[in-house]
Amino acid sequence: MQQVVRTITLTYNSLSRPHRIMLGSLILVTLAVFIWQPAVHLPENDPISKDITLNLTQPRSLPLDVNEPLEQTIPEPDEILQDELDTKSPNGSSTNEYVISSGDTLGNILTQYGIDKADIALLASQHRALRHLKVGQQISWSINANGDLQRLLWEVSARESRIYDRIGNHFKEKKILQQGEWHDSVLKGRFGGNFIKSAKNAGLNTTEIRAVTKALQWQLNVNKLQSGDQFSVLMSREKFEGRHEQSRLLGVHILSNGKDYYAIRASDGKFYDRHGSGLARGFMRFPTMRHFRISSGFNLRRVNPVSGRITPHKGVDFAMPIGTPVLSIGDGEVLIAKRSGAAGNYVVIRHGRQYITRYMHLKKLLVEPGQKVKRGDRIALSGNTGRSTGPHLHYELWINQQAVNPVTAKLPRSEGLTGQSRRKYMATAKQVVSQLRFN
Structure with missing residues (x-):
């Protein structure tokens, strides 16, 4: 270090007097720029200045990312699914x-x-x-x-x-x-333009129709059946004092466009096809090819560090460079792909009947509404659009119209029955399939 200082000193002394004065002035100006900090005066009525009263008696801690959670500027799942099977309580x-x-x-x-x-x-x-x-x-x-x-x-x-x-x-x-008698009932019908109405005409109630659509969610969308398609449903119903108290779906068979779709209940409460294969489509845990740091976590009871109000953060924020590929976590259909205010460019995908994912602050959209996507498909490039103070992806997972923590939620996975469980199921499935046949 001493040798470096000695070399710089000798070089400086070897310069002519005008050059030494010029170099010294340049150094002083550079130091002044770093040290000087201008004072900023805002008028009292300036729209970006305001007084904030903090409750100092309540301890607060700032999250990793102090961004405000998104305001409700885009439709939530209960606004997207518009049929009587997805109504919420008015309260x-x-x-x-x-x-x-x-x-x-x-x-x-x-x-x-x-x-x-x-x-x-x-x-x-x-x-x-x-x-x-x-x-x-x-x-x-x-x-x-x-x-x-x-x-x-x-x-x-x-x-x-x-x-x-x-x-x-x-x-x-x-x-x-329950003290009633249980009886199996097969209810059949044809689709006549509205599945809910057609199913009710066949004798199914709203709860039973919801069970049917849920069991079939990974194979087809019942709202997109064609006129003339047939359905056959096996229900186990309890009758007590002449009334139906409760029921349980045992199996369903739909013939649509010449193709058969089956969902049959196993002893574990889940539904499988007639060969014992699982109907659920497996999900990826994260919507990216590699893991990124979570800058703001899921918290439905998040307290805003400034206002003190509860402002839920219904997803997780991943800090990532602009242009990072964003992937669909599972098979599904794109419901929304457009630009909004606070969300910036965003995508909403429905996976089956129960699951919806949302991806926000994107730089570029790679899909459009109505498009079918597979697990791992590129749907967008990450960005910094909308209300965002830095490049990141805001990702949400909704199950049954309820936002859940996508980092810890139990995700559907492709699975099938094996061993004794499969043999027991196949014996049951054979009986159910025979009852669900169309004449």
Whole structure:
């Protein structure tokens, strides 16, 4: 270092006096530019200046990305799906349902749907039986407009259900034991322009129609059936004192444009085709070819660090360079591909009946509405459009019209039955298929 300084000094002294003066002046000017900071004065009525009162008694922590969450400037899934099977309660509450799979617990199921961990712990501590959910059982729950858990229904068996209603800080249990007779019924019909109306004419109620569309969601969209297509549905119905109390879909067969579609229930509560192959289309966890840093996480109860208001962040933000390929996480149909205000360029894709994904702040769109996409297809290039302070991708996953954490949500995967489970299923499927045939 001393040798470098000595060399610079000798070189400087060897310069002529005018050159030394010029070089010294240049150094001083450069230092002045770095040190000088101009004062900025805003008029009192300037539209970008305002007084903010902070509640200093409440501790706050800034998230990784201090951007405001997006305002509701684009349609949410319940606004996109417009039929009577997707209506929400007028008070803003919503209901979700879930079939228990291997490894599931009450906690990991409800957490992925954004239910507060305190609500889950309260329910589980008061009713310990919920810690013993079994594969094939179904639970459904409702939340209010603020996302608080209000009710949980646990279908223990075809004969027993348990309802847990919230009363203050307590969940009250009510057991319902069914005492009616169960009978299998085959209901058949032809599509006449509106599937819901055609199914009701065949004797199906709204709950049963919803079960049919859900079972078939990975094979076809029932709203796009052609006039004259046939359907056959096998329902197991309980009749008590002359009334139908509840029902369970056992199988469905649709003949559309000369092609057969089957969905048959197995003992695990899931639906498979007549060969025992899973109907679900597998999803990728992330919409990119490689992992990127999450700059802002999923948080339905996110408190705005400035305003103090709860402003939910319904997705995750991935920090990535502009122009990074964005991929569809699964097979589906593009519902929206356009530019909006805060969202910038964005894409909405529907996967089956239950799942919707949304991708925002894109630089370039590579798909258009109505286009069918496969898992891994390029749908856009990431960008910095709309209300965004830096290049990133805002990605959302919605299940049953409820935003869930895409990093932890349990995603559908392609699977089939094997071994004893498959042999048992095939015996059942043979009987169901014979009942679903068209004359």
